[in-house]
Amino acid sequence: MGRPYPPSPSGSLPPLNALGSLTEAQILAHLENLVALYCPLAFGTPADKDRSASEQPLADSGYASETEQLGGELGEELLRLETLRADAFERRTAERWLTGFMARAEALACFSSDAARQHALDQASWVLESFFADPADEGRLQGVAGQGGSSSSSSSSSTDFARTFSFELPPRISVSVIDNNVSAAGEEKQQAIEIRLNDGLAGTNSSEPDDVGLQSWGASIVFSKMLCADPARYLLDPAVLGPAPRIVELGAGTGLVSLVLASLLPRLGMPHAAVVATDYHPAVLANLRANIATNFPDREDGPVRSCALDWAELPAASGASPPPPPLDAPADLLVATDVVYAPEHAALLRDCATRLLAPEGVFWLVMTVRPNGKFEAVGGTVEAAFAAADRPKGRDGRRLAILESERIEKQKGIGRGDESHYRLYRIAWA
Ligand SMILES: C[S@@+](CC[C@H](N)C(=O)[O-])C[C@H]1O[C@@H](n2cnc3c(N)ncnc32)[C@H](O)[C@@H]1O
Known part of the structure; x- marks a missing residue:
């Protein structure tokens, strides 16, 4: 049985003002879910695990239909994960939570050591960075000089x-x-x-x-x-x-x-x-x-x-x-x-x-x-x-x-x- 699929950020992340009442393990679990959802290659999703298992050469058992069925379930789960990952609302929720967490991390008393706090911060910035690694975001911090006539639309x-x-x-x-x-x-x-x-x-x-x-x-x-x-x-x-x-x-x-x-x-x-x-x-x-x-x-x-x-x-x-x-x-x-x-x-x-x-x-x-x-x-x-x-x-x-x-x-x-x-x-x- 593989690890459960990560839940949606909007359905699972606690309010930022409740961070102070969470344990280190709870915070790390939320961060781990976000890593699993948004950085799947680095984390290795259950689908990856199952897929690599299913990619092993199979002895011809004669039950080809069972293998096809497994592929179908995996396909559906992968699709669900892809849909969740691509959901703009979920991503904004995750961004907001991660940024809020990073701003508050220094003041959270739950961490057992500085190294544990730093590990949590690294996880958070890893996910945030993955959001900005999209090709659409390339150049976000480049070449803006001299563009004084930018439009006046405000930020999201x-x-x-x-x-x-x-x-x-x-x-x-x-x-x-x-x-x-x-x-x-x-x-x-x-x-x-x-x-x-x-x-x-x-x-x-x-x-x-x-x-x-x-x-x-x-x-x-x-x-x-x-x-x-x-x-x-x-x-x-x-x-x-x-x-x-x-x-x-x-x-x-x-x-x-x-x-x-x-x-x-x-x-x-x-x-x-x-x-x-x-x-x-x-x-x-x-x-x-x-x-x-x-x-x-x-x-x-x-x-x-x-x-x-x-x-x-x-x-x-x-x-x-x-x-x-x-x-x-x-x-x-x-x-x-x-x-x-x-x-x-x-x-x-x-x-x-x-x-x-x-x-x-x-x-x-x-x-x-x-x-x-x-x-x-x-x-x-x-x-x-x-x-x-x-x-x-x-x-x-x-x-x-x-x-x-x-x-x-x-x-x-x-x-x-x-x-x-x-x-x-x-x-x-x-
Ligand atoms: C990375 S932000 C840093 C903002 C702030 N100093 C800080 O440290 O949080 C760079 C800032 O430089 C401004 N900037 C970039 N090119 C500029 C230009 N040609 N003239 C005036 N401001 C510019 C941007 O609008 C932005 O506010």
Whole structure:
């Protein structure tokens, strides 16, 4: 008797808010079902097992009709499995559950060890990756530069979900929070930066393959965590930036890093920090605006605003007229995460930064390294772009260069399975 066929995701997966009450074995069983359904070759379905058994040379028993009948039952089961696998609703249900599981895995207490948690996460990302391995999804993360005129259709709302990120602050910042924000009992109100986002699963809307900014990518989460954990390391200091620094994010996506900076800088003594979160994709910009409103409600003149900016449409020439407001004033800090995923991106970002960065400004660029053949062409493009002899000059004749480059390890439960690590660049005028 073979292993039972996997059940349908919609009929078997528990609600995400019930994950906390499941055991490790129950979670692994759900993941195993999804692997069996969507990654059948790797897993080996009962049908595969039975089929390989039936492919053994059969002694002529004289009961040919029994063999035919077995083939018929198998055929029906295989058809049922194929139908289930191809069902778009079931697949969306599975995607949503897996993404929700990955977002919550770090906080689930049921895992007996870090290795068990990592195994579960690997299973989840394996299935998710299989969804994006479809030929129709090829190029999902490629060649999107310069397509500012994309249609304005929004992402599939069925894969969107609200996500709350919490980034711990070091104790001394918590102390300054006490100073500014004391409850009646003198208790500290907040020791972490909390950001709520409408986050989606990019790439699920086949009519809108460039909607990669609808989800928060690993690099933005890891960088946000690093900024909060050690702000001084990233020069987030009023002595360096003054009380009213201007920050611009390129390719902001959901706006996570911008929202973190807008929440963090006032706590560090920069009450008038102004953050401009930019992107070029209409659906991404709409989601970004919604995320800003969620985190800073009732604040029309809040610390973050969104702005359309296509890197390919901001001429680098120093003699060109200033960019339109709100990008006309030079940025003290430029930030960008996971924005180098096509060969032309690094040079476009360099040219943008050349136009936008203030004379004493710093550009923190976090690149995601994906050791996958599709992204090989991107390797080395940041170093090449910022070392090119013919790169454009800024207003005072200087050029941008990489002053520091650091490998950042991937963190448990953060980022997709095809991300191996990140590289953080500190870029400034040289
Ligand atoms: C992989 S996503 C990363 C989003 C976000 N920074 C994060 O880390 O979650 C890349 C982002 O770059 C944006 N982007 C790509 N090409 C662009 C261009 N030419 N101009 C402006 N934004 C662009 C996309 O719309 C998307 O939001």
